Amino acid sequence: MKWQTLDKFSQESGMSKESIRALKKRGKLREKIHWQKRNGRIFINFIAVEKWIEGSKV
Numbered sequence: 240m241k242w243q244t245l246d247k248f249s250q251e252s253g254m255s256k257e258s259i260r261a262l263k264k265r266g267k268l269r270e271k272i273h274w275q276k277r278n279g280r281i282f283i284n285f286i287a288v289e290k291w292i293e294g295s296k297v
Contacts, residue, residue, distance in 0.1 A: 241286055242275075248283040259283065267291075 249256045262268045270276075273287045 241284055242282045243285050245281040245283060248285060248288075251285075252288070 243251070245256055245259060248254075249259060259268070263270075263274060268274055268283075268288065268291070272284065273291060274281055274283050276282070
Protein backbone atom coordinates (compact mmCIF):
# COMPACT_ATOMS: atom_id res chain seq x y z
CA MET A 240 0.00 0.00 0.00
CA LYS A 241 1.39 3.37 -1.05
CA TRP A 242 -0.22 5.50 1.69
CA GLN A 243 -0.02 4.49 5.34
CA THR A 244 -1.17 6.16 8.51
CA LEU A 245 1.52 7.81 10.59
CA ASP A 246 1.20 5.08 13.23
CA LYS A 247 1.57 2.21 10.74
CA PHE A 248 4.44 3.89 8.90
CA SER A 249 6.22 4.51 12.20
CA GLN A 250 5.88 0.85 13.19
CA GLU A 251 7.04 -0.51 9.84
CA SER A 252 9.88 1.93 9.21
CA GLY A 253 11.25 2.07 12.74
CA MET A 254 11.13 5.88 12.69
CA SER A 255 9.42 7.49 15.65
CA LYS A 256 6.32 9.60 15.07
CA GLU A 257 8.20 12.53 16.60
CA SER A 258 11.08 12.24 14.12
CA ILE A 259 8.64 12.07 11.21
CA ARG A 260 6.85 15.17 12.48
CA ALA A 261 10.20 16.95 12.84
CA LEU A 262 11.12 16.10 9.23
CA LYS A 263 7.74 17.47 8.11
CA LYS A 264 8.18 20.65 10.12
CA ARG A 265 11.68 21.28 8.72
CA GLY A 266 10.37 20.74 5.18
CA LYS A 267 12.41 17.60 4.52
CA LEU A 268 9.22 15.63 3.93
CA ARG A 269 7.02 17.67 1.62
CA GLU A 270 3.25 17.86 1.73
CA LYS A 271 1.42 16.19 -1.20
CA ILE A 272 4.62 14.27 -2.06
CA HIS A 273 5.70 12.54 1.14
CA TRP A 274 2.65 13.14 3.32
CA GLN A 275 -0.88 14.49 3.35
CA LYS A 276 -3.62 15.06 5.87
CA ARG A 277 -7.09 13.63 5.33
CA ASN A 278 -9.96 13.64 7.82
CA GLY A 279 -7.59 14.86 10.53
CA ARG A 280 -5.16 11.98 10.04
CA ILE A 281 -1.65 12.11 8.61
CA PHE A 282 -0.86 9.66 5.83
CA ILE A 283 2.68 8.93 4.68
CA ASN A 284 3.62 7.93 1.13
CA PHE A 285 5.80 4.93 1.91
CA ILE A 286 7.28 4.76 -1.61
CA ALA A 287 8.21 8.47 -1.76
CA VAL A 288 9.82 8.42 1.70
CA GLU A 289 11.76 5.28 0.80
CA LYS A 290 13.13 7.05 -2.29
CA TRP A 291 13.97 10.10 -0.16
CA ILE A 292 15.90 7.90 2.28
CA GLU A 293 17.80 6.32 -0.63
CA GLY A 294 18.62 9.75 -2.00
CA SER A 295 16.56 9.32 -5.18
CA LYS A 296 14.42 12.06 -6.66
CA VAL A 297 10.69 11.60 -6.28
